[in-house]
Amino acid sequence: MLRIGVLVSGGGTNLQAIIDKIENGYLDKCSIVTVVSGKHDAYALQRATKHGIPSICISSKDYASIDEYDTAIIEHFKEYQVGLVVMAGFLSILGEKFTMAFQNKIINIHPSLIPAFCGKGYYGIIPHRRALEYGVRVSGATVHFVEREADAGPIILQKAVSIEQEDTPETLQKRIMEEAEWDILPAAIKLFSENRLVVEGRRVRILP
Template identity: 75%
Template sequence: MLKIGVLVSGGGTNLQALIDKIEEGYIGNCSIVTVVSSKEGVYALERAKKHGISATCIARKNYADIKEYDEALIKHFEECKVDLIVMAGFLSILGETFVQRFKGRIINIHPSLIPSFCGKGYYGIIPHQKALEYGVKVTGATVHFVELEADSGPIILQKAVYVKDDDTPETLQKRVMEEAEWEILPKAVKLISEGKISVEGRRVRIKD
């Protein structure tokens, strides 16, 4: 049984997508054992509790520096015996201590086709604003392994979403979530839970 810990900072729509796919049986042999938010009172925590999942807030502001924050997160996830950590809209920075401790066991969903519109400062609505400003015809979402540099780890899955002439950042964000993020994040977790993922350098291989 693959034990999953989910990191969140907001409404938790990607968390909900994971919960739904586990409950439907699409993702087997795994369970979400803990949800950790970087902010108090976010709806993602309520989503977890509604489904009987342990949920807590570990806020960066309560720790003197990033190393102390990393240690608090590490302690929590190790106590929960987590095998895989999923960053599902987590907006706090993770430090080297945390990333190295769980190397190869942290994945993130990013709302663009990496390497476009990604890296430091590209979160939330910003990648969609930048995509529209640049005038791209296609954007999308990417699931990747997490390394210390933001959005730099090996890519597991990507899905494209066409940009419409009348899109606003908000309409584009919604469509990227519905058409790409909510599909490829559960799919990536499913592949990992089935042992179908291997990494060779920067290339992620998916077994049939």
């Protein structure tokens, strides 16, 4: 059984997508053993409690440095024997110590087709706003392994979503969540749980 630790900061819609896939049997080899929020008021914590999942707020504001913050989260995940870390809308900054401790065992969902509209400062509604400002016809979501640089790790899965003429950043954000994020994040977790992902430099090979 793959023991998953989920990092959140907000509403937890992607957390809910994972929970739903575990409960309906799609992620039959997975269990969320802990949810960690960077914010005390994150609704994601309530979602975890509702489903009987241990949850905690570990805020970067309580630590003097990124290194100390990394240590706190590493120790927490090791206490729960976490085998995969899923960043599901986690907005706090983590350092190299954390990424090295779970190398190729951290995945993130990003609301664009990387390398477009990604990197430092591209979070929440911002990638959708930039996509509309640029005038692209297609956006989407990407699941990737996490490295020190924001949104720069090897790509696992991507899914495109067409941009409609009347879209606003809010309508595009909602449609990308529903049509892409909630689909490919659980799919990537399933592939990881089945040991079907092999990282080869910048590329991720998916085994049959």
